[in-house]
Amino acid sequence: MRKIGFFTLTPSPPAPPANARTLAALRRALPGCEIEVIEVIPRLKRAPLAYGTAAAVAAATYAPDLLRGNKSLRHAALRTPYIFRWIKGMAARVARDSNFDATFQMQSLFDASAPGIPHYVYTDHTHLENLNYGAAGAAAMYSKAWIACERSIYRNAETVFVRSTNVAASLMRDYDCPEARVACVHAGSNAATPAAPADVTAxxxxxxxxxxxxxxxxxxxxxxxxxxxxxxxxxxxxxxxxxxxxxxxxxxxxxxxxxxxxxxxxxxxxxxxxxxxxxxxxxxxxxxxxxxxxxxxxxxxxxxxxxxxxxxxxxxxxxxxxxxxxxxxxxxxxxxxxxxxxxxxxxxxxxxxxxxYHWDRVAARMVARMATAAET
CATH class of the missing domain: 3.40.50.2000 (Glycogen Phosphorylase B;)
Incomplete structure (x- = not known):
């Protein structure tokens, strides 16, 4: 691959450090490949009508939870079909205009896939996995319309990379993802890792x-x-x-x-x-x-x-x-x-x-899977 589009919601920082760690590890694993970063939220903010409409739709959709303080408007705005469609259209235009050989996105809050371009998702969760956490998970649930959007993310991906086996199981159980399109690659450390652990003697x-x-x-x-x-x-x-x-x-x-x-x-x-x-x-x-x-x-x-x-x-x-x-x-x-x-x-x-749990090992697992897909 010559060029990959790396889609993330926000810049790093304030994005989770894992975004930057993943990007750096992929660049080390693919030294001859250009990886272009596309940040979704800054592009959305440059479209004030879409951003305002997203907030209004979220306020109407999740009003009871917002009033009780169970959800924030900022997070709810990203979990409506309206903004999902806006991001998908934007991402497809960018991917087409940039001539990406593949696209890769962090997390499963949007769909950056484009027709004819292999697409990969790396996520640490599925929304329906929240149902396994009792009351704490039930309070985090969003609408059925949002879950239908999320389902399409996985359907449009060549491979869904996950950090853990419980999320892999959720994809297959709750979203009908074929096992062949799910790969558990784990994750690395965000903080600096020591050459050796401290000697705990005191x-x-x-x-x-x-x-x-x-x-x-x-x-x-x-x-x-x-x-x-x-x-x-x-x-x-x-x-x-x-x-x-x-x-x-x-x-x-x-x-x-x-x-x-x-x-x-x-x-x-x-x-x-x-x-x-x-x-x-x-x-x-x-x-x-x-x-x-x-x-x-x-x-x-x-x-x-x-x-x-x-x-x-x-x-x-x-x-x-x-x-x-x-x-x-x-x-x-x-x-x-x-x-x-x-x-x-x-x-x-x-x-x-x-x-x-080493970022270079994580990236190597991803790249091997992507290379196999490219050969078939």
Whole structure:
């Protein structure tokens, strides 16, 4: 391939760092290919009538959820058939005028396919996968008309690349995607990866439990706080470090609330912790787990979504049911009780990351699939 169109919603930043990581990895994997970036939202903003109409349609479609605060107008505007058709038309014109040999899009919120041009999607979710998260997922659902639009994204793709096996299963189960058009290629770390994990020997470091997430409620923060109270009864010198948000911890001892930080500072927090814990309630993927694995940390998390792909109980951590503070405390204490167990599981995390969750390996899997498709 000589030229590929790389479609993304927003520039990076503020787009998720995975967008830039994916683009860079594809460029390394295809050194002789020109990859042109097309940013959807800036083009939409240059069409004020379309942008305003999208907001009006979303306000009418999702009024009850918007009034209850369950959805934001900005996100809802992207989940209407009106704006879906606008983006599809724009993308097809760009692809045709640019003479792309293939098109590639990040996530499945729009359709950048064009007739006669092989198209690839890389996503960490399907909308219907939300139904597997109970009430937390039900609140995130959008209209049947939007789901019909999403279904067409996968129908028009040569291959849908996904980050995890649960999303691959959803594509086949919920969207009738043939198995031959779905490929699980995983994902890499957004934060810088260390040449080798830190040697967790200092007691203060070994007994530090790290939580990293912006959405305290959705990421299971209250459950972790309840579990940590139980942990302190057995390990009064344990510490909980909370990065990414600044919740009220209710006076629980030994809690260090760091708050929102730049991504560049995350490696230092991974390196100074002994356990990573994120008992999330709903998670499209969770690249923070990958980052914890690269830093050689044992992981205690919940058995939902993509997490079981990354955390194998008894190998590199433990999994509990969402909301189960008692089980969470028991799993954390098992690691605090046995430093040798924590060290073995941390080393297994690092090996799993090196084997599976490396951006260059991800891109190589994609490019091999694209090359095979081009030959047929």
């Amino acid at each position: 007691p203060g470091q070994r007994k530090t439990i790290l939580f990293a997430g912006i959405d305290w409620e959705r990421k299971g923060g209250p459950t972790l706080l309840a579990a940590f109270r139980r942990v302190l009864a057995r390990h009064p010198d344990a510490r909980l470090r909370i990065v990414g948000c600044a919740p009220d911890t209710g006076g629980v001892a030994n809690c260090d609330v760091v708050g929102r930080i730049p991504l560049s500072e995350m490696p230092g927090h991974f390196a100074s912790a002994g356990i990573f814990c994120l008992p999330t309630r709903r998670e499209p993927f969770g690249i923070v787990f990958v980052e914890a694995m690269w830093h050689g940390l044992p992981i205690v998390a919940t058995d939902i979504g993509a997490v079981p792909d990354m955390v194998v109980p008894g190998v590199n951590g433990a999994l509990v049911a969402p909301g189960d503070a008692t089980a969470l405390a028991d799993r954390l204490c098992a690691l605090l009780d046995d430093p040798a167990l924590a060290a073995r599981q941390g080393a297994a995390s690092r090996r799993r990351a090196e084997d599976r």
